[in-house]
Amino acid sequence: DHLGGFCLDEYKLIPAQAPFRDPEMNSISAAVSAVASNNLITVHASSFVVSISGQPGEFQVKLNSEGEFKEFKSGAIIMATGSHPYDAEKLTELGIQYENVISSAEFEQMAKSGNIQRKDGTPALNIGFIQCAGSRTPEHLPYCSGTCCMDSLKQAAYIREQNPDAKAHIIYRDMRTPGLYEDFYRTRQDDPGVFLTQGDVVGVNETESKNIAIDVDNTLFGEPVTMEMDLVVLAVGQVPSTMKGESALNLQYRQGPDLPELKYGYPDSHFICFPYETRRTGIYAVGSVRQPMDINDAKLDATGAALKAIQAMELTDQGKTVHPRVGDLTFPEFALSRCTSCKRCTEECPFGVLEVDDKGMPLPNPARCRSCGICMGSCPVQIISFKDSSxxxxxxxxxxxxxxxxxxxxxxxxxxxxxxxxxxxxxxxxxxxxxxxxxxxxxxxxxxxxxxxxxxxxxxxxxxxxxxxxxxxxxxxxxxxxxxxxxxxxxxxxxxxxxxxxxxxxxxxxxxxxxxxxxxxxxxxxxxxxxxxxxxxxxxxxxxx
Ligand code: SF4
Ligand code: SF4
The missing domain is CATH 3.40.50 (Rossmann fold)
Incomplete structure (x- = not known):
């Protein structure tokens, strides 16, 4: 119902600029105001997409805005529906059922309120962070969520900033702070009140005093250790919004209402060569719905997707294909008098180009086409050809x-x-x-x-x-x-x-x-x-x- 999403409520953000040492003030509300006051941008809040039909350059979008239906044309679509934190309630093996174990999202709000405390209201002086809580774990999220290490280092900084007597203990499998984030990591490492322990958490138990005992194995000391904490934070990972089970796009495509997905709900793209391209031409997924990423990467991602959207509109306006055969002017031609209506081409086209007409024959949307020729290979009666390839x-x-x-x-x-x-x-x-x-x-x-x-x-x-x-x-x-x-x-x-x-x-x-x-x-x-x-x-x- 508002712009800014999950990040708008964050207390502070991980740094986006040099010297990359300390958390930065949350500037999302300023960005939201800039968008809302730009008269070239129309914001449809509290709305969902009823349907998207057509093709790049002339998508027809239908919205439901609190019961009022709106329709307009769009040249390209960017899907920035984000992610949500993994459900910490599923992490009983990490002690979420105990009153002094909370998720990283809850801790963010606790720090924002200025009261880092236990359930009984007493100050928390030793706070443990369990990294990869649910991530890189086959029964929860098999992938690395990419942001939890930086988030816990940021939250350790809150602890030290709000109470110099409090200590943060981060238990990690691997500390993943790529690029210049290394300086953020080193700043915490140099803080005598932040303790970084590599190891595997093998048990989490509540003591009689409601403290939390964390058993850690495979530590760098070589011996298992038990760490007793006043409060424990589970650094939970990201789940793309596509996993909610509701379609954000409601595409009116024969091939389905959503972008085709990879294993964990992330849209399929050519992740090696053209990661912004989805399998639906002119529609770009961006930010943490595209792959696990933090806010700084999401901002860069948004710039990339906007450029791709502009490129798609310009090329389709000139009747040319987009990536990877940029500028190609040849499109498949169908000798329909010999078509057997087998529909194989409509199923094998990776980009959802071909609808079916009322006679069961392929109905191309040329601006969705990338001129790959796969339909030509699929046709059992060889009636699909290009001007220069058949x-x-x-x-x-x-x-x-x-x-x-x-x-x-x-x-x-x-x-x-x-x-x-x-x-x-x-x-x-x-x-x-x-x-x-x-x-x-x-x-x-x-x-x-x-x-x-x-x-x-x-x-x-x-x-x-x-x-x-x-x-x-x-x-x-x-x-x-x-x-x-x-x-x-x-x-x-x-x-x-x-x-x-x-x-x-x-x-x-x-x-x-x-x-x-x-x-x-x-x-x-x-x-x-x-x-x-x-x-x-x-x-x-x-x-x-
Ligand atoms: S050439 Fe054929 S298979 Fe390839 S994108 Fe175009 S319609 Fe689809
Ligand atoms: S694969 Fe060939 S025969 Fe089958 S529907 Fe497509 S054009 Fe027609």
Whole structure:
């Protein structure tokens, strides 16, 4: 119901500028006022999104503002719905059921009130912080929340500032204070009233006097220790707002109302090369809903997302695609008179471009398209093409190479190469003057996901003895520029390998390789090994069939 979110209520903030030694005054309310008073910005408070339809440059947004419906157009969307602290009530193994164990969010408010005390109102003089409370723990949050170390160091500073006789004891597994935050850490380390203990918390118990005894194992001393505290703070982690189970966007897309997510509710993006891009073109997730991050990183993130939103609007206004084929003017064309309405293209497009019309045929939203060609690879009747790339063009290319009859110039190998990761590997090998087997022919592709199964049968029929597909890594740590193109290619190839096997041809004649730039030195050997295997198999008997 108001701007500023969780951070607005923080007592102080971790430092954003040099010398990075002490907490800073909370300046969020000033930022909120600046936004509210900017006449180019309209704030719709107490509102939720009923629906978003359309495409970049012309999204249609419908809001419910306290019962009143509002509609407007938007060129791009930024989702900054933040995160909430992990529910500390679930941390009974860390003693949350005891009256003198509280969460870091509760401690922040306690420090803000100026009364750091126990439940019975007596001052807390020894305050313990248990780090990674729930984070990096498979049964709670398997990931590092990224901010709790800095938050506890900040809260230790509150303790020392409000009562010089009070002591802070931080028990941590690893202290993660990247970059210049190291100076913030060192300042606390140099404070004689702040004690930092590395170890694993193996037990938390309440004593008769309602103190809290923390058992710590694997300490740097080598011996288990028990630390008795007046008050214990659990440094709980972040949970993205997407885990609340309500859609913030309510996208009217055939592929679902939300941004596709990674494992823990964080939106999927190309986290290695273009982390701001989600799988819905023109829609950008930012801040702690995108990945665990602190407020300073969230501010930078917001700047990045705003620039991406501007870029998306400018490019779509010019009829061009956005990342990673920035400026491409070619889009898939559908020969719909031959469409069988199988809807495979609408399901395999990673970016939710294709809706379905009332006849069950694909209905493209070109401004959502990134021109990857994956739909072209998915279509079983090969009716999807681009002006400069199509099943026919690939067939022309592969059959324009000379195919010798004599086996002494064979085996001939066709390599489909993704232009994003694999083609630069060939470039690098060439720059390094590495010798590549002369019997291979190379066909660059927008993405291996554009591989249509017909290419394999066409190539075998033309006389190639083996076919290699080289593209980006797939799986959890995928590098595919189009998210799952290389994975889709792999699924399709496993089917074609089965078919080849049933025809008594060696399935190993068709193989996919995940390759990246640092593999360039291995490239000649990878190809030579494949060629050697083909020599053992003998010539392809399906030539001309
Ligand atoms: S080219 Fe790629 S992004 Fe565009 S519709 Fe086809 S699969 Fe989707
Ligand atoms: S994959 Fe091809 S046949 Fe199937 S719906 Fe899409 S265009 Fe039509």
């Amino acid at each position: 099943p026919n063009i690939f067939k022309e290319m592969m059959t324009s190479y000379e195919m010798p009859d004599e086996f002494d110039e064979k085996p001939r190998v066709l390599i489909f190469v993704c232009e994003n990761d694999a083609l630069p590997v060939f470039d690098m090998a060439a720059l390094e003057r590495l010798k590549i087997n002369t019997n291979v022919r190379i066909m660059p592709m927008r993405c291996l996901g554009g591989t249509n199964l017909i290419y394999v049968t066409d190539a075998l029929s033309f006389g190639y003895d083996g076919i290699m597909f080289m593209g980006c890594a797939f799986g959890d740590d995928y590098q595919c520029h189009f998210v799952n193109g290389s994975e889709l290619a792999n699924m399709r190839l496993s089917k074609v390998q089965e078919t080849i096997g049933r025809l008594n041809l060696e399935p190993e004649r068709v193989r996919q390789y995940a390759i990246s730039m640092n593999d360039y030195e291995k490239l000649p050997k990878i190809i030579d090994d494949f060629v050697e295997e083909l020599e053992d198999f003998g010539p392809n008997p399906f030539k001309g069939m």
